[in-house]
Amino acid sequence: MYILSIIICKQENIKLVVDGARKCQMFAIEQDKMIKEFEQLFQNFDLEISFPLLYETDDFSIKNKILAHGFIPKMNEVQCLLGMPILNHPIDEEIINGCFNIYRKELFPKVEDILKHYETIKFTGDYL
Numbered sequence: 001m002y003i004l005s006i007i008i009c010k011q012e013n014i015k016l017v018v019d020g021a022r023k024c025q026m027f028a029i030e031q032d033k034m035i036k037e038f039e040q041l042f043q044n045f046d047l048e049i050s051f052p053l054l055y056e057t058d059d060f061s062i063k064n065k066i067l068a069h070g071f072i073p074k075m076n077e078v079q080c081l082l083g084m085p086i087l088n089h090p091i092d093e094e095i096i097n098g099c100f101n102i103y104r105k106e107l108f109p110k111v112e113d114i115l116k117h118y119e120t121i122k123f124t125g126d127y128l
Helices: 002-012 032-044 059-068 093-118
Strands: 016-018 048-050
Touching: 002 016, 002 032, 002 093, 032 048, 032 093
Parallel strands: 016 048
Antiparallel strands: none
């Protein structure tokens, strides 16, 4: 998801990505350790990523804030398989560190190659 966002940002000269991640949803990829990694990833490409809802816990409050900014708070949210919560198991440092290690050892080293491979492909709504 973030790699595609970086490609589109570079192609369309967009400098800021806003993500609706929330820590309370208990996805390992939405905890502080990974958020810092994603912020650094975007900085590596002279982009910024913002997580304005990161510490929000009240869905009603979030919907009102979205409405106040002129957006309709209804959407189909895609899910990242890496980020899926483990059912019936509280998120802990072991899970967060496991997610971090997968990202750092398996995904992050491939980012530049993936970006170079896809940088000339124009992504449109048909691909999203």
